Amino acid sequence: MAADQEIKNGGESLEQVEIRIPLISQEQPTKGSFREYGFMVYVATFVAACGSFAFGSCVCYSSPTQSAIREDFHLSLAEYSVFGSIATFGAMIGAITSGGIADYIGRKRTMLLSSGVSIVGWLSIYFAQGVMLLGIGRLATGYGMGIFSYIAPVFIAEIAPKDLRGMLTTICGVMLCTGVSVSFIIGTIVSWRTLALTGIIPCVILPLGLLIIPESPRWLAKRGNHKEFEASLQTLRGNNADISVEAAEIQDYIETLEKLPKAKVFDLFRKRYLLSLTVKCFFLLRLYSCGYLLTMNYPIGVGLMVGQQLGGINGICYYASSIFESAGFPANVGTLFYAILQIIFTALGALIIDGAGRKPPLVISGAGLVIGCLLTGSSFFLKEHGLAPDAAPALAVTGILVYVGAFAMGMGAIPWVVMSEIFPMNIKGVAGSLVTLTNWFAAWICTLTFNFLMSWSSYGTFILFAAINALVIVFVIKVVPETKRRTLEQIQAGINAS
Known part of the structure; x- marks a missing residue:
C-alpha cells in the first residue's frame, strides 16, 4: 500500500523516515449503545480503575493521619512534610519506569506489579515502629501510584470501543476522586494503621480481577501474538461481534509502525x-x-x-x-x-x-x-x-x-x-x-x-x-x-x- 512505499527500511535515522499512517477511514459513525459491546470491556475497565482508586487512597493518606503519626513518632512539621513528599518522589520513579515495563511485560502484568509493590508499601506503613520503615512504605506506595497513573488510562484506552473510550477512560478520574474522598472520611474515624490496611483493599481486588480479564489486544498485536490478539478483541467486543474490520485496522497500523x-x-x-x-x-x-x-x-x-x-x-x-x-x-x-x-x-x-x-x-x-x-x-x-x-x-x-x-x-x-x-x-x-x-x-x-x-x-x-x-x-x-x-x-x- 502507499504507506509501505513511503517508509524506508528501519535502519535509517529517525530524521530520514517520513511517517505515513495506513489508509484509515476518517468517517465517524453514529454513537453506539452500551449493549453493542461485550460485558467484559466494562469488567476490564472497572478492574483497571481499581488502580486509580488505589492512587487516590495514597494521595490522601497523609492528610487525615498527620496529627496521629506526628504524635506517635515525635515528628516535627518539617519531618512530616518529608514523609508526605516521599510519595511524590516514588511516583516520579514509577512514572519513569512505567512505560518501559508496560511495553515489555504487558499491561496486565504491570498492573499486577504495581499492586504488589503498593501492598508491600501499605504493610510497611502498618507495621512501622520507626521512621525508616514508615518512609520505605510511603516510597513504595508512591511508586505504585506513579505506575497506576500511567497504566490505568492507557489500558482502558486500548481496550475500549472508540465511541465509549472517553467515558470509560474518565472512570479513572471518578475512581481517583472516590479514593481520595473515601480515604479522607475513613481517616477521620480509624487509626492511621487501620487506614493503611484499607489502602490494600483495591490492590487486592485488582489482581483478582486480572485473572478474568484479557490483555490489551493492541499490545498483543504489537508483540506479534496474533491468535491471542484476536481472542482478546473478541472477548472484549462480545462473542457474536464481528471484529474483522477493527482487527484488520489495528494489524495494518501495527505492521506499519514495526517498520520504523x-x-x-x-x-x-x-x-x-x-x-x-x-x-x-x-x-x-x-x-x-x-x-x-x-x-x-x-x-x-x-x-x-x-x-x-x-x-x-x-x-x-x-x-x-x-x-x-x-x-x-x-x-x-x-x-x-x-x-x-x-x-x-x-x-x-x-x-x-x-x-x-x-x-x-x-x-x-x-x-x-x-x-x-x-x-x-x-x-x-x-x-x-x-x-x-x-x-x-x-x-x-x-x-x-x-x-x-x-x-x-x-x-x-x-x-x-x-x-x-x-x-x-x-x-x-x-x-x-x-x-x-x-x-x-x-x-x-x-x-x-x-x-x-x-x-x-x-x-x-x-x-x-x-x-x-x-x-x-x-x-x-x-x-x-x-x-x-x-x-x-x-x-x-x-x-x-x-
Whole structure:
C-alpha cells in the first residue's frame, strides 16, 4: 500500500523516515449503545480503575493521619512534610519506569506489579515502629501510584470501543476522586494503621480481577501474538461481534509502525530540538520534536499535564482546609463540600465526554478555573484590605468550590484521556512515561511553592493561577486535537496529516 512505499527500511535515522499512517477511514459513525459491546470491556475497565482508586487512597493518606503519626513518632512539621513528599518522589520513579515495563511485560502484568509493590508499601506503613520503615512504605506506595497513573488510562484506552473510550477512560478520574474522598472520611474515624490496611483493599481486588480479564489486544498485536490478539478483541467486543474490520485496522497500523526505528528517550532531548521542546511549548506555538514525534503528540501531552498542575490544583487540594480557615470559613464544612462536589462533577464529566468531545469540556473547565481563582483571589484581597468582611468568606468558599467543580469536570481527567490516546504504540512507553513524569514534577513544583506564594501575596497567588489557566485555554483551542469517536489509529492518522 502507499504507506509501505513511503517508509524506508528501519535502519535509517529517525530524521530520514517520513511517517505515513495506513489508509484509515476518517468517517465517524453514529454513537453506539452500551449493549453493542461485550460485558467484559466494562469488567476490564472497572478492574483497571481499581488502580486509580488505589492512587487516590495514597494521595490522601497523609492528610487525615498527620496529627496521629506526628504524635506517635515525635515528628516535627518539617519531618512530616518529608514523609508526605516521599510519595511524590516514588511516583516520579514509577512514572519513569512505567512505560518501559508496560511495553515489555504487558499491561496486565504491570498492573499486577504495581499492586504488589503498593501492598508491600501499605504493610510497611502498618507495621512501622520507626521512621525508616514508615518512609520505605510511603516510597513504595508512591511508586505504585506513579505506575497506576500511567497504566490505568492507557489500558482502558486500548481496550475500549472508540465511541465509549472517553467515558470509560474518565472512570479513572471518578475512581481517583472516590479514593481520595473515601480515604479522607475513613481517616477521620480509624487509626492511621487501620487506614493503611484499607489502602490494600483495591490492590487486592485488582489482581483478582486480572485473572478474568484479557490483555490489551493492541499490545498483543504489537508483540506479534496474533491468535491471542484476536481472542482478546473478541472477548472484549462480545462473542457474536464481528471484529474483522477493527482487527484488520489495528494489524495494518501495527505492521506499519514495526517498520520504523525504535524511539529512544534521548531522541526527545537532542540539542537541535531542545529549544522547541521547552520554549515553544510554553508559549503555545506549534512544536516540532524528533523522528516520529515530528507530529504534535508529545507537546500536546506535556502542555496539558503542565497546565493541569501549574494551574494550582495540588496547592488547593492539599491546603484546602487552611485556605478556608484563612478566609474565615469553617474548614470542616468547606472540606465536606469539596469532597462531595469533586465526585459529582467528575462523574458528570465522564458522562458527557463522548458526546461533547475533549476540547469543549477542557475549554469550559478552564474558564471555570479562571473564575474560581478570581473569586478566591478577590476574597483574600478584600480580607487583606479590610473590605466587605462579611462577603470575603462566602467569596472564598464559592471560588474554591467553583474551582474544584470545574477541575473535576474537565482538567482533572481529560488530560489523562488525551495522553492515553495520542501516542502511537511504538513510542507510547517512552513518551507516556515522560509525560507522566512531567505531571508529577509539575505537581511537586506546585505543592512546594504554594505556601511560599501565599506568604508573598494570597490574592496574587490566585491571580497567577488564573493567568496560567487562561493560557491553558488558549493552548487547548490552538493545539489540542479532537479525538472523540475515533479509533486510536484514526487519531494518529489525523495528527500526522495536520
